[in-house]
Amino acid sequence: MTLADYLPIVLMAAVGIGFAAVSLWLSWRLAVNNPTPEKLAPYECGIVPLQEPVERFPVKFYLVAMLFVIFDVEIIFLFAWAVRFEQHGWAGVAAVGIFVALLIETLIYVWKRGALDWNVARRERYRTVVAERLEESQRVGEAA
Amino acid sequence: MNIDYHALAPEIILALTVVAVLVVDLLPVEKFWTAVVGLGGLFLSFIPVLTLGFCESLEFCDDTGVRVLFGDSYVVDTFSLVLKGVFLGGAFISILLSVGYLESDRFWQGEYYFLLLSSALGAVVLASSRDLITLFVGLELVTGPTFLMAGWRKGDARSNEAALKFFIIGVISAAILLFGMSLVYGVTGETTFTGIRLASAGIVDQPLFTMGVVFTLLGFAFKVSAVPFHFWTPDTYEGAPTPVTAYLSVVSKAAGFVGLLVLCYLAFAELRNIWGAALWILAALSMTVGNLIALKQTNVVRLLGYSSIAQGGFMLVPFGAAVTAGASPAQLEDAFFATVTYLLIYAFMNLGAFAVVIAVRNRLVTAEMDAWGGLYNYAPGLATMLAIFFLSLAGVPPLAGWFAKLVMFRSALSIGGGWAIALAVIAVLNAVIGFAYYAKVVKAAWFDPIPEAIPADELRGRSIVPSLQFALGLTVVAVVLLGFFPDVIARLGDLTTGFVSGF
């Protein structure tokens, strides 16, 4: 593959960048531009933040991001195998199979440990409260 | 593709153990079983190491001599088998040390053993790797889990600091190492050590190749915590849970030395004047700085941290002595043998020393030396073992440590030449300094009075858990046995096959 083969890709990229640039330029030309400090604030109609929040994001987001990275790396290796998997033969299937099996164990582990479960605590509590109320209302109904 | 499954059996069994520990952890059984599965797996994977080692005298074994796999990149020879034995043994004893310790921490036990075993798997792979890619990936598997284990006590700020320092330094050293390796590959066009050695014959004088070699060595200097790349060591050793410190100071450090050994004596054999000079400086600095700072320590764990830096310096002495231009292949083989022997003996005595520290901390909590006064009066057994391990580290005959020091001096003196002799003299001075602070701990435990601040009922204390007793027994037997019968190491077979002159 020589550089010339990338010409369509370069053209495509040029068209994409050009479209974005033209759109931005047009909206800048056509729109009324009258900024005030309030309008430039991140949340224009929200309450004015007094301080930086203690925790912007729960750590749980980070776990999801880590899972994403790990399976992203897996995809890369699978890609190298999948382009011509029949020529790698059963040895290739075995190698990839072990690799994927270990990563599936990752997924099982994460699942079982409840790292994919958001706010278990509150949901559990909610369930018990709802169940109690149901029971109570039934008892009240029976009494009536 | 034809794979020699017998040669890979230790790795395969250990990998299955790693998976099994995580599965057992998820099952609704007592967490205690994860440790049992881990110990069993380590024991099982030790069996193929033995069958491979004694292949010629076994009927079913197809004796093919040195087994070379995957196009020169993975080799199973006597050296790698002995080192695999050390790594598996070190991991075994580390798990034994951890059992009692982790019981106080009710959560995440299974994950701890899982991480420790995957790190050991990396070390076992590393021992056989004979190409840059396998070496690097193996080393990453050794160190990666230990970053996490160092920070295991999440609520403890010291543990967090230990993990963070270790992580940042470890990642930077990995980057330097990888950069050096990429330069070496760029200049030679080879990744296997034999290929690099063949290709390097014509380009010995090329500055870029020299830079690649130096960067690679610097990356390993961080791993073995040689001065001046040691700053993370004392803080990490003190802050991490003590069993993790034991593991770090033995298995993780040994993995770094294995990398140095195979790289210097195989891949960069033509550049002996460069790595010899670089490691000469590191050896002299590590011994002197490590020992002098250790002299002033009052905390036994911190003292062992600096002592492990100094011991690393002793292991580097044969490398540094090899800088002498006229060294013959036989003398270089002797130097190679000296480092491996030192590593082997150091593994047992340092693990033993940490086992004693953990046992004493079970009673006293603190590791301050003053509080350890009069240990002999209420725990004579522990005090005796403390004396055995610390005097062995100091190199007092007839404990194993003296043989390690003997072969180290012998190799340096037999090579001769001004630089080698100078390094040997520095090593002698440091052995004397070392004796001073090891003896100080022993003196405190045997002859000092019991501090009055310690309540009497605490001294009667708890009994030592069986796993810790087992670990202490194993290491004591090894240290005493290797001291009286050092021939055992020579009987392990020709460790230097395939290195130096076997090329």
Next chain:
Amino acid sequence: MTFTDWVAQAENYVFLAIAIPMLFSAWRVVASQNVVHSVLYLVGALAGSAALFLLLGSEFVAWTVVLVYIGAVVVLFLFGIMITRAPLGQDVELSQPLRQRLPAAVVSGSLFLLMTGAMFDAFGGDVIPETEATRTFDVGISIFERWVIPFEVVSVILLAALVGGIVLARRDPDEMTEEVVSESEEVPQ
């Protein structure tokens, strides 16, 4: 290789077109006073390196850089910034005093000179041969036959990283029970 030869090659202009913006964004990564901007400039530097790999005919490596580094690692960086309490705007603490900048400049400058000198010494007159691009299949062959052990070891590293990450990031079970107590007041009545 003479200068006229250099001028005659179209690839060299492509190289310059990639390398100059890449250098600029690499400079901005360290010089920017806003961490989020640093991360975004890092995307530019990484995209440049991917383009250089394409220019050298290693497509697989180039798309790996795009997928793993630009796609995943940068996202992880942004998450890291969001989760910690790093200030999002300008951070004056990020600019170091001169007595720290000066030694750093000396060290990095001399390392740069040393490296460039050694590079020129080793490869100064070489011309990169125009070969066929490396096919992904060939990369696969080396991964699955020659380096199958490191390949499997990588999966253990990934597994260990995630398991350890979960242990360190999640709360211990006894803290979770406290969470239940504190959040029970929020249950809708």
